[in-house]
Amino acid sequence: MSYSGFRVIREALTGHKGWKPAWRDASPQSGYDIVIVGGGGHGLATAHYLAKVYKKTRIAVVEKGWIGGGNVGRNTTIIRANYLLPGNERFYKFSLDLWEGLEQDLNYNAMVSQRGIINLFHTDGQRDAYRRRGNAMILHGTDAELLDADAVRREAPFLDFENARFPIKGALMHRGGGTVRHDAVAWGYARSADRHGVDIIQNCEVTGFRIDDGKVTGLDTTRGFIGAKKVGVAVAGSSGRVMARAGLRLPIESHVLQAFVSEGLKPLIPGVITFGAGHFYVSQSDKGGLVFGGDIDGYNSYAQRGNLPVVEDVCEGGMAIMPMIGRVRLLRQWGGIMDMSMDGSPIIDQTPVEGLYFNGGWCYGGFKATPASGFTFAHLLATDQPHECATAFRFDRFETGLMIDEKGVGAQPNLH
Amino acid sequence: MIIPHPLLGPRDAEEFVYLGDASLLDRPDWQEENADAAFFTYQYLRDNPAGTHRELWFHEQGDRSWLVVTRDTTTHDILTVEFASDVALAKAGSR
Numbered sequence: 001m002s003y004s005g006f007r008v009i010r011e012a013l014t015g016h017k018g019w020k021p022a023w024r025d026a027s028p029q030s031g032y033d034i035v036i037v038g039g040g041g042h043g044l045a046t047a048h049y050l051a052k053v054y055k056k057t058r059i060a061v062v063e064k065g066w067i068g069g070g071n072v073g074r075n076t077t078i079i080r081a082n083y084l085l086p087g088n089e090r091f092y093k094f095s096l097d098l099w100e101g102l103e104q105d106l107n108y109n110a111m112v113s114q115r116g117i118i119n120l121f122h123t124d125g126q127r128d129a130y131r132r133r134g135n136a137m138i139l140h141g142t143d144a145e146l147l148d149a150d151a152v153r154r155e156a157p158f159l160d161f162e163n164a165r166f167p168i169k170g171a172l173m174h175r176g177g178g179t180v181r182h183d184a185v186a187w188g189y190a191r192s193a194d195r196h197g198v199d200i201i202q203n204c205e206v207t208g209f210r211i212d213d214g215k216v217t218g219l220d221t222t223r224g225f226i227g228a229k230k231v232g233v234a235v236a237g238s239s240g241r242v243m244a245r246a247g248l249r250l251p252i253e254s255h256v257l258q259a260f261v262s263e264g265l266k267p268l269i270p271g272v273i274t275f276g277a278g279h280f281y282v283s284q285s286d287k288g289g290l291v292f293g294g295d296i297d298g299y300n301s302y303a304q305r306g307n308l309p310v311v312e313d314v315c316e317g318g319m320a321i322m323p324m325i326g327r328v329r330l331l332r333q334w335g336g337i338m339d340m341s342m343d344g345s346p347i348i349d350q351t352p353v354e355g356l357y358f359n360g361g362w363c364y365g366g367f368k369a370t371p372a373s374g375f376t377f378a379h380l381l382a383t384d385q386p387h388e389c390a391t392a393f394r395f396d397r398f399e400t401g402l403m404i405d406e407k408g409v410g411a412q413p414n415l416h
Numbered sequence: 417m418i419i420p421h422p423l424l425g426p427r428d429a430e431e432f433v434y435l436g437d438a439s440l441l442d443r444p445d446w447q448e449e450n451a452d453a454a455f456f457t458y459q460y461l462r463d464n465p466a467g468t469h470r471e472l473w474f475h476e477q478g479d480r481s482w483l484v485v486t487r488d489t490t491t492h493d494i495l496t497v498e499f500a501s502d503v504a505l506a507k508a509g510s511r
Contacts, residue, residue: 240464251460253436254489299417299434302466302490307417309430342460398460411459414434 002107022187023194028201031227032060034381035219037206037242038235039063041072041182041367042359044189044200045374046234046381048106051196053375054382059198060228062221064205068186071237074304074336075367076259076293078272078283080117080177081142084133087392087404088345089140094389095372096142096176102371108188110180111286116271117177118147118155120321122166126276130172137174145173156273159321166277166320177272179283179291185370209246209356216246216355232357232381234373237337239360241302246353250360251342251398253413256301256335257293257364258310262328264288273321280317289331292318296338296364298414305335338364344416345404348377348386348393357381358395363416419485420497424478431477437462438470438484441504466490472500 001007001020011018034050036043039061050056061067079099081092103110121127127146134144148170149161161168190200201223208220209231218227235242239252265288274281282292294314297306311333318325341347341361346369348359359377362369376387386393392404398411409415417429439462444454466489473483482500487493 238466240462241466244463244465249457249461249463251462253462253464254466299429299487300436300464300469300471300489301492303492307429307492309428399456413436 003109022191023200026060026199026201028060028062028204028221028223028226029199030225031218032199033058033228034230034232035059035226035228036061037219037231037233039067039190039200039202040070040234040236041068041185041189041370042236042373042377043232043234044186044193045370046232046359046377047193047198047200048189048196049375049378050382051193051198054378056382057197059193060201060226061193061198062201062204062206062219062226064203066202067190067200068183071336071338071366072186072370073183074259074334075182076281076283076291077179077182077285077367078117078177078281079112079180079368080174080272081368082117082119082133082137082144082172082174082177083406084136085404085406086140088406089136089142091372091376091389091393092368093140093142094375095369098371098375099180102185102188106188106192108184108191110184110188112178112180114176114178117174118152118271118273119172119174120152120159120168120274120276121170121172122168122277124169127169134172143174143176145175147171147173155270158268158324159273160323163320168321179272179285181286182367189374206242206245209353211246211353214352214354216353228355230355230357230381232359232377234359234377236339236360236362236366238302239339239358243358246351246356248351248353251347252339252361253300254302255296255298255338255340255414256303256306257296257338258306258314258333258335259291259293260311260314260330261285261332262290262292262325263331265290265328275317275321278313278317278320280314280321282318282322290325290328296340296414302337303335304337338362340413340416342398342411342413343403343405344407344409346373346393347395348373348380348390349395350380350384351395417492417494419473419483419494421475421478421483422497422499423481424475427475427478431475432473432483433476435472435474438472438500438503439463440472441484441500441507468495
């Protein structure tokens, strides 16, 4: 069933009796050609592109809980392609291109809204760094614009420009960035994958990998054994836990990141705004709540909840650039678990086990990467070759010294 | 989180800086034959367990001691706290 305006009108006139579930609740078959572990954004996107672009059949997605119940439903919904290093920027440019055509591709309204991202800077040194970053973005075909303080004032007059400690000197504007309705991304990919014949198997936890002679032959799950010629693991946040069952140690630590939503307000913030002197980023949802976040808590955690010092730190960052939010009440606060990799960049690669492929290490930037992550992982699974946009995301880059360290802080995951 | 410091009693985790897995105390010998592989494992690979985790915390805003904290990563409960120097000395003594 295709969704369209015509369809909405027809259903409205006939009592909405024609709507059907958007995907089947499949039970596992005995074997598949390709099994994706993880029914989040990246796993479902991988299944969609495998079926639609690479014309693969006999594909299943296995998910421990329900689809979209993990980090794809727990993020701050921002999409952007404002990276500096070539290994990253071409990938995120590809992702932004896919976002732009996503709704037509999926026949699903994901509410992709490219309303721009303003990265504020507060010193001359930061201006130079952002000018360099903007040039790198333009060289990769993405948009970037350096705004002076007056131009920022026109975009967001409510900011604290004369702040004594962090005066706003300007910003890097990335007009292609914006926000997307995060749950709809998971649902849209799930519906499209299902329509292309993918079995989406929920409440099915992987308890072990069957590996014979260094080659994967299937998965032990809570719903029985599932045979598989190839297995793709896309479970960022739980990568360490899942890959340990295949006997692999990863260059990844799991950390908790908190996010926040305020009470609903009238339209206030035009796009996404980030603070340059602390860690704070904010946008406004279509329901009116301010959606914002900051830094990770900084210690290993699988608890999906953080501690109060980070709440205080994030709110201080907000007050430093937007004193007007001081009397806005916080509605909700939550935590999600991040794969923090050793250089702050992801991994999409084969593993030492034949037929076992890995997608993870997204740190706290996985949401924006969803379409490109799915596309490039599907390419790897289908062809055994890395996609041209994801050649840098190799496992062995730590051994060979080819790290993609945007922040330049070294092998210290809680600093990325 | 409140970390029970062995000397100073309960201290807010805010006073500490987190480094990571306590396996970082076991630095490989740089003169060994496969030192490059050993250093790669030491520097980059982690067990990253969901459950009990031994990790290094530095009491930067306190007595500047390094601690080995054993903590449950699924609940944030702190199980034991030791001085890293004691842990290292005990290890050296047993060698």
